[in-house]
Amino acid sequence: MERSLETQVSQAVDAWLRWLPRWEPATHRGRVAPCKRCFGSPVLSAAGLGADVPHGVQHGLSTRVKTIVDHAVADYTARNLPMLQSELDQQAARNRSRSYRPGEDLEPEYEGLPLDPDPVPGAPFLFTLAGLADESADDVPALPPLSPEAKAALRQEVGLADDYANMVGREVCAILLHHRIRIQAAVTEFVEPQIEALLRELADTLDAPFDPGMGGLDAPS
Numbered sequence: 001m002e003r004s005l006e007t008q009v010s011q012a013v014d015a016w017l018r019w020l021p022r023w024e025p026a027t028h029r030g031r032v033a034p035c036k037r038c039f040g041s042p043v044l045s046a047a048g049l050g051a052d053v054p055h056g057v058q059h060g061l062s063t064r065v066k067t068i069v070d071h072a073v074a075d076y077t078a079r080n081l082p083m084l085q086s087e088l089d090q091q092a093a094r095n096r097s098r099s100y101r102p103g104e105d106l107e108p109e110y111e112g113l114p115l116d117p118d119p120v121p122g123a124p125f126l127f128t129l130a131g132l133a134d135e136s137a138d139d140v141p142a143l144p145p146l147s148p149e150a151k152a153a154l155r156q157e158v159g160l161a162d163d164y165a166n167m168v169g170r171e172v173c174a175i176l177l178h179h180r181i182r183i184q185a186a187v188t189e190f191v192e193p194q195i196e197a198l199l200r201e202l203a204d205t206l207d208a209p210f211d212p213g214m215g216g217l218d219a220p221s
Helices: 005-022 042-047 055-080 082-096 129-138 148-207
Strands: none
Touching (some): 005 055, 042 148, 082 148
């Protein structure tokens, strides 16, 4: 029996709550570009995860919820949109024929994130995972061209799929509102103490920038 949206969202939140105690603040450089999946996401707004919550915490939940919407749209497309489904099947077969697919089968916390870190000025990469994946894609034949009529019909089906995705997304956001309390309680328990510890460590570093053995700023020369 197909699970209801309420059940799927509840299970996604449960999975996120089981993962959250393992989250730790990132110590590497932050990214310049915001995450396209999380920035301004209505899912995160419904869940009560605002801009003051670290992105890693947000991404783990938004990705799990996005999977629910994607599966619902995929089922709708398979049942109602044959031309779009044919295009998707061809694209999936094309992707499977690629020899290198580094962005597949990732844990939800990493899915959709850039494959490579931001470049450092003056220190170019010898190679990047994204570059290798692009080279692999170049070896796969392109999909056959569509006639103008087929393109128009495909655009119409894509519009219907988008409308359905928006409808499911609104329903999912409404369901997430009922999980806000336990989501925020988990953030308070597992995330906020780590952020406060980082802030204390930063404050201590700023107050005593030199090694204690050196006597700080008042050390004799």
